[in-house]
Amino acid sequence: QVQLHESGPGLVRPSETLSLTCSLSGASISDNYWAWIRQPAGKGLEWIGRVSFTGTADYNPSLRRRLTLSADSSSNQVSLRLTSVTASDTAVYYCARDFGLVVPRWFDAWGQGIRVTVSS
């Protein structure tokens, strides 16, 4: 059974870079695309993007300019890097398995999420 675990800092200063890692177990990173999704407190879900083990990534255009998704096959991890963060980036960030390969589809396995606050 696939398990995903997000890790990273819970607090990031405004204008700095948010870096998160998702560690995968029970599945090979090469089997799927891996997505990031976030949810600000009291709000809905926002798809951030997805990445394959080759590093091929699809980004939400609203974040593309600040976002980099990457993958490390040797450690079975995917990572998110979001630059120039503001308070609007405060959210719970989830890593999830994207069932789709050629195109994104639904998310059938999720990490528990990590709460990130952007504040000075």
Place this chain on the structure above:
Amino acid sequence: DIVMTQSPDSLAVSLGERATLNCKSSQSILHRSNNKNWLAWYQKKPGQPPALLIYWASTRESGVPDRFSGSGSGTDFTLTISSLQAEDVAVYYCQQYYTSPLTFGGGTKVEIK
């Protein structure tokens, strides 16, 4: 972007009664390639990640109780809980995967009356 609009925002239903949740997309998400609707439904309980319930608008994920069913086509979709159980208290989200960026509805909160 395709905008997903869910209604109502919240719904209180008695135990054992039917709950009907709606989701409307700003454009058709019926894909010509496979004549399927590119829509999924999730259940989210407090402190937990979302859990996939349904994909292709009406296909239940493995392990999901059959009291959950999805229907609809084109732009209008429904998630029905045929007999509400206490463990079904949650927020339910629809999601389109017809085109990028993938988008979610704002959610419907289901409570016990």
